[in-house]
Amino acid sequence: MKKVFGMLLIAAVFSACGGGSKSGSSDSSATAATTDTSAMAASASRTIDTTQAGGKLIAKNDCLTCHKVDTKVIGPAYADVAKKYTASDAVVDTLANKIIKGGKGNWGEVAMTPHAALSMDDAKTIVKYILTLKK
Ligand code: HEC
Structure with missing residues (x-):
């Protein structure tokens, strides 16, 4: 599914600009094309919104050492976390617990460090904010 989309994107970019770029990265080719990619280019550089309670908590903790939005x-990118999960009470609970306790296995073998000082309420506020960051 993802692969097919990538192929289509590359095909579209190549036909749009005559196949000039051989960068091999669909992201940079997409940015190079001038049409219909402004949303992607803009969202590629999103940062945490610290006017939101969840964003402020993320900035106050060490999260940005290991995570960026896109x-x-x-x-994992927070946009990918938001894509993987659909917000529900159960999901918010599970992810808030994971942030507090740390752990690995859902994205690979690298573990997230525990954040035992975070309250469950703050962790939930963070998760709800992260889940709005879907592209
Ligand atoms: C030391 C690096 C590191 C720090 C610091 C860190 N994370 Fe993570 N985070 C990870 C890794 C690695 C994963 C993937 C874990 C896995 O594979 O299940 C992850 C996964 C996540 C997930 C998805 C969990 C899942 O099971 O899908 C969320 C949400 C998350 N982090 C939020 C945060 C928040 C909020 C903070 C700050 C309070 C934070 N992270 C700090 C490394 C980090």
Whole structure:
């Protein structure tokens, strides 16, 4: 599904600009094309909104050492987390617990460090904010 979309995107970009770019990265080719990609280009550089309670908590903690909104760092991009889960009470609970306790396995073998100092309420506020970051 993802692969097919990537292929279509590359095909579209190549036909749109005559196949000039051989960068191999669909992201940078998409940015190079001039049509219909402004939304993607803009969202590629989103940052945490610290006027939101959840965003403020993220900025106050160490989350941004390992996470960015649109790019995988050590942990998954928040946009990918938002894409993977549908917000529900159960999901918010599970993810808030995971942030507090840490752990691995859902995205790979690298573990998230525990954040035992976070309250469950704050962790839930953070998760609800992250789940709004879907592209
Ligand atoms: C040391 C690096 C690191 C820090 C600091 C960190 N994370 Fe993570 N985070 C990770 C990794 C690695 C994963 C993937 C874990 C897995 O594979 O299940 C992850 C996963 C997540 C997930 C998805 C969990 C899942 O099970 O799908 C959320 C939500 C998250 N982090 C939020 C946060 C928040 C909020 C903070 C700050 C309070 C934070 N992270 C701090 C590394 C980090």
